[in-house]
Amino acid sequence: MKLNLKPAGSRPYDLLTMGEILLRLSPPGYERLSVCSSFDKYLGGAELNVASGAAQLGLKTGIISKIPDNAMGTWVRNFVHQSRVDDTWLASDRENDARLGIYYYEQASHPRKPQVVYDRKHTSVNKITPSDFDKSMFSSARCFHTSGITLALGKQCRETAIELMKRFKENGTLISFDVNFRGNLWSGPEAKACIEEILPLVDIFFCSDSTARLTFLKEGSTEEILKSFTRDYPISVVASTQRTVHSPTVHSFGSLLYDAADDVFYEEEPYEKIEVVDRIGSGDSYIAGVLYGLLSDADNCRRALEYGNAISAIKNTIPGDLPLTDKNEIDAVIAAHQSKGPQLEMNR
Secondary structure: OOOOOOOOOOOOEEEEEEOOOEEEEEOOOOOOOOOOOOOEEEEEOHHHHHHHHHHHHOOOEEEEEEEEOOHHHHHHHHHHHHOOEEOOOEEEEOOOOOOOEEEEEEOOOOOOOOEEEEEOOOOHHHHOOHHHOOHHHHHOEEEEEEEHHHHHOOHHHHHHHHHHHHHHHHOOOEEEEEOOOOOOOOOHHHHHHHHHHHHHHOOEEEOOHHHHHHOOOOOOOHHHHHHHHHHHOOOOEEEEEEEEEEEOOEEEEEEEEEEOOOOEEEEOOOEEEEEOOOOOOHHHHHHHHHHHHHHHOOOOHHHHHHHHHHHHHHHOOOOOOOOOOOHHHHHHHHHHHHOOOOOOOOOO
16 A cells, blocks of 8 residues: 655644653763763653654654653753754643653673663653644644654553554554564563554554564564565555664664565665764664655655665764754765765865
């Protein structure tokens, strides 16, 4: 089934995403969490990363979430604005126990591995309900995106996300979903049972090969696994990233994308030996690139794959969660990646 995409400009937003916005604190450089005396401060969250990445490429995007009505909430709104993402649908939590989720990220070099420590229980996003938002929101976007992280945060957040998916779908909005499995939030069987219930709503689906095997108990080649999702559910496009971790600071990255309507797989040469500065958010950047490609040219899945791979590769080289880039830079990266000739050492 072809993507039933509303024309560009027909709605206020190309893309709305829903998820928790998090404060990230990281020790400078390669210092350890256990001994550092200061932190670098960033803002992130899977769905904000997607909205920001797509906005950098030129889409009109917004984020749906709930944040504290205090100085931290003001900082969030300011940062979201700077990221080119609209904050209209950020609900405010005015209760005394309002809080922003936090996570701590420690960078590493081989053989030490990076580590994450979460402090995100009982945060404001867990109070979110559909009644926080005017009904006009549900007809305002061409595409709605969320992830398994949002479904795993808790019962109320899960029920709200699923209800939003249904209401957006009823209004002719494309539904994009990323499994984004996190073992510290829920178990594989819990994720499988919940996600299989919402897959009939999904048009664009993101799931890694390893997650498909471990969580959904899929077997066979990656191609067979991707095709099976479109056979079992009315999914039009399914994509799987392919990352090779040579060390914490050296990765190769590519992906495989399947267009169910044309029964065609798309793939390109991976970006080899990326010098990783910060890998957090690179998977979200991939989704941002693919969604940008599909929402700007729905019939060109190869272009969507190229944008996904390129912006993800670039995000690995940028500190923080968000892909601070623009379309001109990504176009140049794609051209260089596809070129067989000599490359300039510096842009100047």
